[in-house]
Amino acid sequence: MGPHREVQKNLSDPENQGSGQTSRSDKEMRDRSLVEAALYVTGRPLELRTLGSVLGTRSKKRARSVVEAVKQSYDSRTGALEIVELSDERFVLQLKPKFVEHVRRLATRPLLTSGPLRTLAYIAYRQPVIQSQVISVRGSHAYDHIRILETMGLVENERFGRTKLLRTTRIFSDYFNLSHDLTAMKRQLRSIFNIVEKESSTPVGQQ
Amino acid sequence: MGPHREVQKNLSDPENQGSGQTSRSDKEMRDRSLVEAALYVTGRPLELRTLGSVLGTRSKKRARSVVEAVKQSYDSRTGALEIVELSDERFVLQLKPKFVEHVRRLATRPLLTSGPLRTLAYIAYRQPVIQSQVISVRGSHAYDHIRILETMGLVENERFGRTKLLRTTRIFSDYFNLSHDLTAMKRQLRSIFNIVEKESSTPVGQQ
């Protein structure tokens, strides 16, 4: 029952433990934890605006000051994780690259199982694409796939008459390190796909 | 997904910065980082043996001393993350449950809302249980819940005539450090439910 006890214990507010701290710094600690939680849970770059929304503020400046404090505390620990600022004011919590090799073999979970991944690949390649087209190419299971992809924030839809128009999201682009610009991204996909196509002549198994 | 490239500064190795440190403590810091990296990357409870293999040692004692040091450093930070020791000497890095609610909407992986959680609790408690029984107790929404739980690998099914027999998976057991043995697990669950029930007098939102 270890973890559960642990869970129970941790349900009490840790902020009340540091009795010497002022309430202002309590709030600060809590804000930092919220930003850390957001970065940890998503595992992808977040904009200041998103971080601000977790903090309940519209001030990018305030969001920046909190995330920079978290970044600093990570820097001073010299652990395995780091917070990195990317261009256009986005921040990401990630494993330091030099540790990736040592632990890569332990990671076994794919982002998606093969069915939904194929559906995602197809949507990415043909986007913006009408849902019914995806269904007729991928079969009726693809309804489930699309729902999973939407829940995961990898695909989004827009009503288009009586059907839906599907496209990938920024989360998708960030995950695969692809351009946020649709045309550029499709060009990227096409060129990689053509290279792979030429190199491997054997077909891959069916769904 | 590879690590995101940093746009600015900070690619220099932090371990080379503390010039005053002895090489022994360098090694110690590195070991801690390796353990932290392993826990971060896998997102599941790891045995001392696995942690040892990352450190290149067969000594469980040494692995334990390193992971406990990492755990302590997390405890002293009062951040959003925690390292929890489970029974049979397994350790896991996770978000403190009290922060889950605040960042749920950001998670790429679907997080469970209280409806599916209740269905999960019921399945765990009554397993192995026929799907139709779950539906008649929890209502027809539970079809969706079950599908989500299966997608997340928390519940698995077995055909039983034209209906399905549901049970929880090892992933589920690992989340709560429950026994893999069904009878033992149900006993554990019973006592957990008693605790949760007593502590939360206010009911959580409905499905």
Added chain:
Amino acid sequence: MSDTTSNITEKPFWLRPPWIVLFDLIKLRRLRPWDVNLAQILTSFILEMKRQGYIDFTASGVALLSSATIYRMKSELILKLQEPPRLPRERTVDFIPPPIPIPFRYEYTTTTLDDLITALEGPLKIEPNALSTQYEVTELVSPPPILEELDAFLTEIDQHIDELNEKIQELLEEEASIPFSLLTIGLDRLDLIRTFLMLLFLVSDRKIDLIQDEEFGEILIGPPSGGSEELE
């Protein structure tokens, strides 16, 4: 029964509720067959005719035809796999434990861009075919709906029957006979009916035999009895 007396006396009794349902042939096609309790209506129809002291064969014939039609509608609905109306739902009351608070653990996922690209190969290969068939289908005159429904049912039922047969044969290796109720634990009403229909198919294929010793007693499923006649 609130009609005016003059009307009642002029009309034969079966043109009143509840029997009218069998005699209004225009409305018959539009009614919900599940709303008609044939056994009750027919029994009271016969009783009423006996009570009034004469037999009208035309009326009996129409009643027979209508009953057959209603039965047919019911079986068609089952073939179409339409759910019969549920009995007022008894929501089972059982202890529902409180939700368990699940912590979140980030997991480094292993799917790479290469995986995505590889995953693209299958769909793109199927695409030309899938899209052109779709257009062909929409341009074709669609077959009458009843055929489509039967087709869908028949393609699916073969698979279900095979599965059921496999399961039964497995069980029969250990037991001489299996009670029907064992196969239907936890099934809802529709699935129960479907299972029974599939058993009938298996009987007619001589894959199994059904034995029922007493009316409303347990139906036992056994191996096909060698030279015996077909079950009635």
